[in-house]
Amino acid sequence: MRIPLSWLRDYVDVTLPADELAERLTRSGLEVDAVEKLGVADSELPWDPTLVLVCNILEVTQHPNADRLVLAEVEYGPGLVHTVVTGAPNLYQYKGLGRLNHPLKSVFAKEGAVLYDGHVEGKVKVKLKGKPVRGVMSDAMLCSEKELGISEEHEGIMILPDDAPTGTPLVDYLGDVVIDIDVLPNMARTLSMVGMAREIAALTGQTVRLPDPQVTPSGADINSIAKVTIEATALCPRFTATMVKNVTIKPSPFWMQRRLTMAGMRPINNIVDISNYVMLELGTPNHTFDADCVANNHIVVRTAKTGEQLTTLDGRTHQLNDGHLLVCDTAQALSVAGVMGGESSEVSERTRNVLVEAAVWEPTIIRRMSTAFKLRSEASKRFERGVDPEMLDLSQRRLTQLLSDYADGHVVTGMIDVRSQPKREVVIALSTHEVKRILGLTFTRDQVAELLAPLGFVCTPHDVDTLHVAVPSYRGDVSHTADLCEEVARMYGYDNLPSTIMADELPVQRTNxxxxxxxxxxxxxxxxxxxxxxxxxxxxxxxxxxxxxxxxxxxxxxxxxxxxxxxxxxxxxxxxxxxxxxxxxxxxxxxxxxxxxxxxxxxxxxxxxxxxxxxxxxxxxxxxxxxxxxxxxxxxxxxxxxxxxxxxxxxxxxxxxxxxxxxxxxxxxxxxxxxxxxxxxxxxxxxxxxxxxxxxxxxxxxxxxxxxxxxxxxxxxxxxxxASVPRYQSISRYPATTQDLAMIAPVSVSAEQIEKSIRKYSGNALSNVEIFDVYTGAQVGEGMRSIAYRITLRASDRTLSDDEVSKIRAKIIRGVEFDTGAKIRS
Amino acid sequence: MSIIDQLAHIEQDALSTLPTISSVEALAEWKSSYLGKQGAIAKLSRELGTLPADQRPAAGQRFNAVRGTLESALSERETVINSAAQNDAFTREAVDVTLPGRPTVVGRLHPSTRVLRMIDGIFAEMGFQVWESPEVETDTLNFELLNIPADHPARDMWDTFYIDTPAGAEKVLLRTHTSPGQIHAMRAHAPNPVRVILPGKCYRYEQVTTRHEMMFHQVEGIAVGQNITFSDLKGTLIGFAERLYGSGTKTRFRPSYFPFTEPSVELDVECFLCKGDGCRVCKHTGWLEISGAGMVHPDVLRNGGYDPAIHSGFAFGMGPERITMLRHGIDDIRWFFSGDERFLEQFV
Known part of the structure; x- marks a missing residue:
């Protein structure tokens, strides 16, 4: 979620420097991925407030010595006029028109300004220096978006809206900081500017200012013109609709485009941009239908019939079944609920009247559909995490106000509001004992209430150590005491909680x-x-x-x-x-x-x-x-x-x-x-x-x-x-004697067989047998092999006599021959 | 010349030739020619009988004295010659000490094994026993019982390899984390306290890059009892971090989200490379993420056979490969499972 601070400031005073705010957010569970700075003092390319200014282009004339260059007469403050040489193609059309009736706003950079080189790949800083260009002195310039580091655009110079204040440092007009936050699945409430403002207000002791749009409706109430029926009541808790007539499709205002761009969305036209703007502002995805394409002005929310089809805005046709939820009219499917609109009722150049949907959906159906159709959108992302149903009223007011202001529409009186489920009221009893049991630190009842209140929880004392905590509608993620303990810990600061050694009973220890x-x-x-x-x-x-x-x-x-x-x-x-x-x-x-x-x-x-x-x-x-x-x-x-x-x-x-x-x-x-x-x-x-x-x-x-x-x-x-544990063998104090025996046998007799036999006939005196030579060849004859064994004999209680040793040796030789046929090599 | 004079002559002769002798062989010759049975002194001593009887004792004493002198001179010379001979041998046998030693053939443990052992060891000291659980798991154990139902957005946190099973059969998968081991361990112990770690391989459906592997190790830990708090979790993980990275290591606990813990936390340690100033390794934050953790969610406690109103506990997870990479400055995780000995032999 990208939060331009310039936008955020509409709803909360930002009292910390951007980097400190980012650190504070990270420590509160809103992990900041990046802090992007545009034009401001500590950004990659600061726009010098004395050298990079908003300007007026008064007149454009042909360069005397070059076909592809023009001279622009620029005003960058009262009485401050300068001539700039430029090759910007988007100025050619103004060439030779004399004084422009409608001066163009752009960005003027004076000698000494540091900008990116527009003519080379990537971001290479250059300092603007005066030099004659084909005989005309050039010591200032009009800037492209690339040169300012705003985008990669270098086709022409940047044109600002008419109300851009001439002479103002550009950094004051367009400079901004965007905080990019990796929003975890349980933080749906922060997927909007207002939601983020609430969180920041709670963390920094400020108050939130919600927008208060004023609308002047006219005509008959919408409830007498249009109708909404929710058939799939389990999947659509609330559906609201309003209507705006006689809209004009055109680009949205510069400031709105700018905010959308900074927040990561591409401006399209006023209707689409307003829809997206309100989603980003209030966290409520919404949809606009061409009202004239809705049969009988009757919206029906229902599951699809097997075999039904719908072509979505991206031109893809989907095969539907009863696991899919649709917004329909009485004749056909209009959109995949909460995921994507359909082609048939899409707002187009010809659209005159707009039906505005703001609804909430059961999160899992949205997730199933967006996964099945591979349609992951900003809308589905919010719906599958949970949208505040009580934010729909404000959203509709905001949508209709913006459509009235920026699409020149007439707002129809009233709002259709169908609730298929009662308003969710969650109250959790939380005792200080429970907080202590989970967190390990004793808080008083009132301390807990003080920590929770800034987040919008309404705490009512129930008894001496228990609170009844009413959960605000935008906190769909809170349903257990454990969730409240997390909020208490978060507000108190995880790092401020004690670190202790487990005092609990140590389980029985077993070796693996x-x-x-x-x-x-x-x-x-x-x-x-x-x-x-x-x-x-x-x-x-x-x-x-x-x-x-x-x-x-x-x-x-x-x-x-x-x-x-x-x-x-x-x-x-x-x-x-x-x-x-x-x-x-x-x-x-x-x-x-x-x-x-x-x-x-x-x-x-x-x-x-x-x-x-x-x-x-x-x-x-x-x-x-x-x-x-x-x-x-x-x-x-x-x-x-x-x-x-x-x-x-x-x-x-x-x-x-x-x-x-x-x-x-x-x-x-x-x-x-x-x-x-x-x-x-x-x-x-x-x-x-x-x-x-x-x-x-x-x-x-x-x-x-x-x-x-x-x-x-x-x-x-x-x-x-x-595997087993080794058994100790007593070590004899008496000397050992070794006997070498070379045994000849056919190669088919294995070394193991002979060794086994040696062991069998050696008796208790055997201490070790090892093979020290293996020979095959002429001396032993074809198919035969000689294996030489070194046998170590030792008694545990005496020195073996020569006589004993030779008896054992003879016994081994006889035994091995008997068992294996191997003969002693002479 | 009298016998005594002759003796003096022999003595002088012997003592004057002795210093010129430098070999063991020549010394033996000298010894036999003067002190031997057929030597000069022995020969002369046979003539003692020709002396008048009264002169014999004095002459005898004189003979013994000369013998004594020569023998001690011989022994002195012998020492000198032996030591010279030894020195010669030393010179002959001297080696160039800068030549390489004879190679020993010693195998090395995989670096992940080393770090797994360190982790095992640290937690063993804190009373955690090592447990293991299957790598191939059911969807129920890997997700559902950990409070991650189907169609929950948190499923995006784990890209999963599924096993090809007949339609309608229970879904089987390669565990995406060691957390299903929590359920196995709790069920084996409940309602008695449990304190185990569960190391093992995990799998993620993820393109392999320098930072991400489809297979990796994880160590899960879980402690459940009747008196275990978030503060205990902090104490345990700080204790771990200090033993792994040295005492006084700075830590940071950040709120986080895992469906199976509440409250959830991410543990960061101060980047040991830049000491918190910010560098490439810590992505200029000054902190390194080393463990995700939290208090076991009441639903998960229940699934493990405990009563969340009475029992509480914490769980944590960490990645040995990540710890290994940070420890040794490895910038590409793909070497871990390459079996390439140019990689394996770089470690102890």
Missing amino acids: LTREREHFTRDILTGAGLNEAITYSLTSREAAAKLDPAELEADHYLRLANPLSPEREFMRRSILPTLLESANVNIRERGVTRLFEIGRVYHPRPDAILPNEPLRAAVVLAGPRVPASWQSSTPESMDFFDVKGAIECLVERLRIADVTYAPSTVPYLQPGRAADVMVRHGKELVTIGHFGELHPDARERFGLPAVRIGVAELDLHTMLEL
């Missing part, structure tokens, strides 16, 4: 173990050298299909009804597609990526309207294992075992027992370099994720370079459920 473990998982993975990414939960099936082409046709996705773009149309079922897209950027930019993400995926459920949102962890690794450096310029690249290392680290640190790995056949992993992660969950063996190297086909679909891309995605929710 899952959340803590989720954060611990992040610490584990960053500790393993991975960077945490957060990618969009929204993706496309095409992106998912890069991982697995079957996804392209899949219907197990949550799909948006109104996506912003096809790339973000589906809720992800896997983190990997978006994470791989990020990885791609990193690999291309830096040749390496080490990312993980922890986040939700979204699985629709057939039996519920809301999806499951399981927590996942995903990893993508590619590129050199360590950064290249001067010590090692070609580090090894990461592969399957780097991803596995990260997973093992996670499993170990979360203390998840019984995790096993098996070859996987998931389609997006390269066969043979893919694994399932399995864990015992209760009695079942469940798969909690997959990892491995990205399948070359998938890699190609993602446009990734041909390097090994390690990926993993894990069901973190289940992992966190299985």
